Amino acid sequence: EVQLVQSGAEVRKPGESLKISCQGSGYTFTNFWIGWVRQMPGKGLEYIGIMHAGDSETRYSPSLQGRVTISVDKSTSTAFLQWSSLKASDTAMYYCVRPSSAYDFLLSELDYWGQGTLVTVSS
């Protein structure tokens, strides 16, 4: 059974750093891309970026590039999303997702989702 299991909720102050994780299991982790999507309180979903878990090729949303960094650890089948300096506007639920196709990864559906990590940034 394919599963994406994310790390727990986090509370940080503005300016602090943070790294959240998403561990994949039940499939060959390095054969697929893994992406991140956020949902701000009471709002819709927003694309953050995506990385190929095998070769680490990465794409970012133009609106968020430079604000976040996506990485993977192949040895533990884990993807990460990190910030070096959080802002209050980063408060959101963050989901890792797996596109169903390793080739048409930006065109295909997101067939597996993590359970979400709530990030709260408040002074």
Place this chain on the structure above:
Amino acid sequence: QSVLTQPPSVSGAPGQRVTISCTGSSSNFGANHDVHWYQQLPGSAPKLLIYVNNNRPSGVPDRFSGSKSGTSASLAISGLQAEDEADYFCQSYDNALGGWVFGGGTKLTVL
């Protein structure tokens, strides 16, 4: 503001049929990119409901159906049940943004 436009809410009585629209543009639906739909139950992560316009993953009842034409798409739910009460999101790829785009979500209330 979301790139794909959905109505904020729809409602229907048990047993009725409702539709949720999703309006895009020439850089997503108009560029022949597919639409996918997700169901988000309260307090849960979204779950894939319809993929590639009108396909249901295993386990999704045939009460759910999708369609796409031109720059618009829609999700239809027939035989409404109380358990269908959730938020529904459409999703596609946008050439201009170079990534996934989502609708703002539609809250379905079963009366």
